[in-house]
Amino acid sequence: xxxxxxxxxxxxxxxxxxxxxxxxxxxxxxxxxxxxxxxxxxxxxxxxxxxxxxxxxxxxxxxxxxxxxxxxxxxxxxxxxxxxxxxxxxxxxxxxxxxxxxxxxxxxxxxxxxxxxxxxxxxxxxxxxxxxxxxxxxxxxxxxxxxxxxxxxxxxxxxxxxxxxxxxxxxxxxxxxxxxxxxxxxxxxxxxxxxxxxxxxxxxxxxxxxxxxxxxxxxxxxxxxxxxxxxxxxxxxxxxxxxxxxxxxxxxxxxxxxxxxxxxxxxxxxxxxxxxxxxxxxxxxxxxxxxxxxxxxxxxxxxxxxxxxxxxxxxxxxxxxxxxxxxxxxxxxxxxxxxxxxxxxxxxxxxxxxxxxxxxxxxxxxxxxxxxxxxx
Amino acid sequence: xxxxxxxxxxxxxxxxxxxxxxxxxxxxxxxxxxxxxxxxxxxxxxxxxxxxxxxxxxxxxxxxxxxxxxxxxxxxxxxxxxxxxxxxxxxxxxxxxxxxxxxxxxxxxxxxxxxxxxxxxxxxxxxxxxxxxxxxxxxxxxxxxxx
Numbered sequence: 321x322x323x324x325x326x327x328x329x330x331x332x333x334x335x336x337x338x339x340x341x342x343x344x345x346x347x348x349x350x351x352x353x354x355x356x357x358x359x360x361x362x363x364x365x366x367x368x369x370x371x372x373x374x375x376x377x378x379x380x381x382x383x384x385x386x387x388x389x390x391x392x393x394x395x396x397x398x399x400x401x402x403x404x405x406x407x408x409x410x411x412x413x414x415x416x417x418x419x420x421x422x423x424x425x426x427x428x429x430x431x432x433x434x435x436x437x438x439x440x441x442x443x444x445x446x447x448x449x450x451x452x453x454x455x456x457x458x459x460x461x462x463x464x465x466x467x468x469x470x471x472x473x474x475x476x477x478x479x480x481x482x483x484x485x486x487x488x489x490x491x492x493x494x495x496x497x498x499x500x501x502x503x504x505x506x507x508x509x510x511x512x513x514x515x516x517x518x519x520x521x522x523x524x525x526x527x528x529x530x531x532x533x534x535x536x537x538x539x540x541x542x543x544x545x546x547x548x549x550x551x552x553x554x555x556x557x558x559x560x561x562x563x564x565x566x567x568x569x570x571x572x573x574x575x576x577x578x579x580x581x582x583x584x585x586x587x588x589x590x591x592x593x594x595x596x597x598x599x600x601x602x603x604x605x606x607x608x609x610x611x612x613x614x615x616x617x618x619x620x621x622x623x624x625x626x627x628x629x630x631x632x633x634x635x636x637x638x639x640x641x642x643x644x645x646x647x648x649x650x651x652x653x654x655x656x657x658x659x660x661x662x663x664x665x666x667x668x669x670x671x672x673x674x675x676x677x678x679x680x681x682x683x684x685x686x687x688x689x690x691x692x693x694x695x696x
Numbered sequence: 697x698x699x700x701x702x703x704x705x706x707x708x709x710x711x712x713x714x715x716x717x718x719x720x721x722x723x724x725x726x727x728x729x730x731x732x733x734x735x736x737x738x739x740x741x742x743x744x745x746x747x748x749x750x751x752x753x754x755x756x757x758x759x760x761x762x763x764x765x766x767x768x769x770x771x772x773x774x775x776x777x778x779x780x781x782x783x784x785x786x787x788x789x790x791x792x793x794x795x796x797x798x799x800x801x802x803x804x805x806x807x808x809x810x811x812x813x814x815x816x817x818x819x820x821x822x823x824x825x826x827x828x829x830x831x832x833x834x835x836x837x838x839x840x841x842x843x
């Protein structure tokens with residue numbers, strides 16, 4: 321990142337994720353943080369900053385023995401894990417802290433009411449959604465998907481190929497929760513949730529904790545793993561949280577987000593060896609592919625169907641299998657997978673050969689964020 | 697018997713209506729669509745907010761709109777996410793662009809039309825549906841289909 325100390329990711333970790341695990345937010349947070357410390361070869365005393373969406377950073381820090389903290393941030397409604405990750409990276413770059421844990425802790429959510437609980441104004445805005453039967457994110461995703469199908473060259477078969485490609489990666493990932501082989505026919509046989517959005521366009525709800533540790537280049541050189549560097553970041557917000565009222569449902573905030581990101585680096589999309597693009601719903605990844613310019617506008621569907629996102633394609637994408645299969649880690653999985661790909665040799669059968677540059681990205685619509693990572 | 701059946705029917709989802717949004721619902725009960733409008737620069741604002749995002753004015757008031765618009769996008773919900781909608785699935789949600797102003801959108805239901813017959817950009821107009829004795833919502837039908 322320009323304008324500050326060079327920042328590296330040195331540790332990543334997950335909790336024992338799964339469906340309705342019965343474990344608390346604190347338990348998932350503790351497991352993920354301890355796993356990330358072990359991965360990095362760091363001790364509790366080395367941590368002087370913590371940020372999370374899910375739970376509270378001050379509470380987690382005391383529980384984990386990260387006291388005293390020099391820097392902490394409780395992240396609320398935001399573009400998922402990219403938000404704590406970007407804030408953590410900038411805290412290290414600016415010298416606010418030296419070694420920061422960024423977390424996303426998320427328990428299986430029964431409703432949007434819970435998902436949005438505590439968000440400013442969300443209960444107010446819900447009065448213009450709930451009486452109409454607009455109750456869950458899958459429904460705005462239905463609106464975005466339908467408009468995308470209308471404006472682009474994509475077909476339902478392209479969406480099927482997207483799901484099948486992701487499942488193919490998941491089959492090579494022992495940490496994925498969904499690994500059974502899937503066919504185009506399986507996708508098309510899955511029920512509509514909110515037509516044209518099908519069940520297999522949705523991420524897989526689960527309980528999980530994820531932690532990623534950011535520190536300075538200097539400290540990173542002495543640690544257990546090959547450092548992965550933060551080259552550039554981008555954030556964007558261009559509307560309130562009512563996705564249903566977005567003026568343009570096809571070219572949404574990722575376009576602006578990536579303009580910010582590329583303005584901070586000499587690298588370009590042509591340098592990417594892999595991409596990890598949020599897939600809370602399939603259409604989100606397709607929007608990111610187009611925002612990256614790896615295909616022409618409206619061509620992400622055919623790009624996927626022709627193998628563009630596969631391990632041998634132009635841009636291997638969502639190589640851990642994505643949130644549809646790894647489970648709803650809310651973008652943290654993509655930061656962790658990008659890091660492992662750039663360390664080299666940690667992504668098993670799904671390893672992209674000689675991966676040196678990776679981008680991971682979160683969210684869509686009114687808000688989004690992205691981070692560019694390099695292996696050297 | 698009828699009364700008993702009505703009592704057994706689940707209530708609509710709970711809503712938080714406050715002073716900022718009350719005029720919208722009061723107008724709907726009287727079968728008018730009214731939206732918040734900046735009294736200084738004329739911008740229609742939906743959802744209701746305390747300030748105009750274009751000129752910064754706090755002088756905002758609700759004004760009637762034509763109720764005419766077009767379908768920007770739509771989706772047919774097949775799942776029951778709340779018991780009130782158990783006997784309503786499948787139902788159509790739509791983002792309607794209202795005629796008054798570019799990009800002025802309202803989320804509502806499309807009624808009186810089947811999903812395969814909906815077209816992007818098709819003209820629609822507002823009508824009203826009573827969800828309960830206290831709650832009337834604006835919904836949209838294909839233009840010209842109201843008597």
